[in-house]
Amino acid sequence: MSGSSEDVRPVESSIKPPVYLHIGDTEALSGVCVVDVTLPFGKTVNIDEISFKNHYTASVSVRLLRTAPEQEAPAKWVTAVRDLPLMENPHTEGGSQDYCCIHRTQMQVDPDHVISVRLILRQPSSTWLSFSLEDIRIFPHSEPDPEKEVSDWLSDLTLVDQNTDLEGLPDPQTVSSSLQQMWALTEVMQSNQTTASIGRFDVDGCYDINLLSLT
DSSP states (O other): OOOOOTTSOOOOOEEOOOEEEESTTSSOEEEEEEEEEEOOTTOOBOEEEEEEEEESOOEEEEEEEEOOTTSOOOOEEEEEEEEEEOSSOTTSSTTTTOEEEEEGGGSSSOOOSEEEEEEEEEOOOSSSSOOEEEEEEEEEOOOOOOOOOHHHHHHHTTOOOTTSOOTTSOOHHHHHHHHHHHHHHHHHHHHHTOOSOOOSSEETTEEOHHHHTTO
């Protein structure tokens, strides 16, 4: 389990006090605790990951209250993570105070359009007087920008600021055309896997005058 990237800020959320469940009408604790995390009112969040510091919790389940934007159906609770172990053994210290992170790839459902998060904590051992999670943070998910295509990069060569002094520089359109020919020639060489001798800039024994003008 790893932490989120430092340059991504967590979503503003309201964490309600933990509710410890009792056995029947007695004062005996059941070893189950529920923590509700409410996200900004009127907004939904696509979750990338949930981070926290453990405090003697043996395992955690994650429930999400999600909406369906394309439908007018009411929000529905779904289980995203079920009984994820946080301690090596409920009766020993191992993992009891670790910093943990649950990424969206570990969840059984897409954590998108989420209104509220419910964390269900379990500690079956009576060794510990209390258990909880601390410093709970929810980080939003954002789609990465698509990689720029080579053709887009080449076309940018023609976008020159009109205020730029171009005196003494080759024509951008000529440079772009030459680079496209070089790129195409490289693709042809790789695809044909030919061993024939090919000149630096010649195609079928001929040179493009545009290329010669650049040397």
